[in-house]
Amino acid sequence: MFLRLKKYLFNLTHPVLGEVWELHRVTQEQSENKEQQDFEITPERFEKLIVQYKSKDWHFISVNELADRINNKQIKGKFVVITFDDGYEDNYQNALPILEKHNIPFCIFITKNYIEQGYPPYKMLSEKQIKELSLHPLCTIGSHTISHPMLSKLTEQQQEDEITGCKQWLENLLNKKIDIFAFPFGSYNKSTLLILQKSGITLSFAGWGGPIRKDKEYNLLKIPRIIIAENGMYN
Ligand SMILES: [Zn+2]
Numbered sequence: 551m552f553l554r555l556k557k558y559l560f561n562l563t564h565p566v567l568g569e570v571w572e573l574h575r576v577t578q579e580q581s582e583n584k585e586q587q588d589f590e591i592t593p594e595r596f597e598k599l600i601v602q603y604k605s606k607d608w609h610f611i612s613v614n615e616l617a618d619r620i621n622n623k624q625i626k627g628k629f630v631v632i633t634f635d636d637g638y639e640d641n642y643q644n645a646l647p648i649l650e651k652h653n654i655p656f657c658i659f660i661t662k663n664y665i666e667q668g669y670p671p672y673k674m675l676s677e678k679q680i681k682e683l684s685l686h687p688l689c690t691i692g693s694h695t696i697s698h699p700m701l702s703k704l705t706e707q708q709q710e711d712e713i714t715g716c717k718q719w720l721e722n723l724l725n726k727k728i729d730i731f732a733f734p735f736g737s738y739n740k741s742t743l744l745i746l747q748k749s750g751i752t753l754s755f756a757g758w759g760g761p762i763r764k765d766k767e768y769n770l771l772k773i774p775r776i777i778i779a780e781n782g783m784y785n
Contacts, residue, residue: 564763568608568619568629570755572732572775575638575672576645580780591780593644599778600652603630612655613690613730613753620768632656633755633775635694635732637665639673642683649688658683659694659732659755662716677723684724692730693717693751700737709742714749733757733772743771760785 574589576596581587600610608628611619619629632649634641637660649656664674675683683689695701695712696719704712713731720728729752733742736757746754752770759774768774777784 564766566761567764569761570631570633570773570775571778573634573778574636575640577640588779591778593648595780597648610654613657617770620762634658636661637675639675642675642679655688657690657692659692661694661698662696662719692732693720693728694732695734698734700735701733701742702737702739706741710745713745717749746771758785
């Protein structure tokens with residue numbers, strides 16, 4: 551009871567500044583598996599959410615503006631940053647037209663092996679599509695490891711291979727610096743943060759954690775997100 555009261559009072563004195571949305575697949579096809587449904591949203595529902603937030607005067611900003619928003623609490627208006635994990639092809643086919651229509655920046659975190667070897671039963675982005683997206687003015691490409699492991703369960707060396715391997719592969723493919731990252735399964739430990747820092751990652755995203763609040767300390771290497779799915783929002 552006391553803890554709940556404490557949280558309530560904290561939230562009251564630390565109003566929401568913004569939200570980082572974490573999406574996966576944007577598709578008409580809903581999986582039969584209930585767990586998988588948390589990673590799916592229909593294009594219609596996705597667009598409806600955008601329109602709803604816009605009508606309440608939330609601003610959809612790019613990941614490059616995020617650090618400023620977190621550090622400079624003086625900027626007016628609430629913000630949303632849209633992120634997609636893993637690299638599903640429907641992000642290109644179904645989400646991109648909606649994001650273009652509303653002129654909304656977004657980022658996609660790519661897992662190397664899912665692109666090169668596939669990730670049954672899903673259709674993943676091709677290298678050609680990733681290149682095209684990386685040249686798109688609304689899109690920022692980020693890294694999401696080589697094989698999508700639970701990083702906290704790996705040795706330091708394995709973590710380093712997963713993190714720098716994917717980053718370098720993307721940098722070679724796209725011929726540009728990759729400095730944003732998202733933890734597969736939201737999993738990390740102290741070593742993960744050190745490796746990220748050493749490898750030149752400046753912003754890294756957690757798997758959950760709720761909205762960004764005023765006057766709260768944030769580590770830019772574990773920015774909280776909210777999972778957006780057809781059946782609700784989770785954090
Ligand atoms: Zn993922």
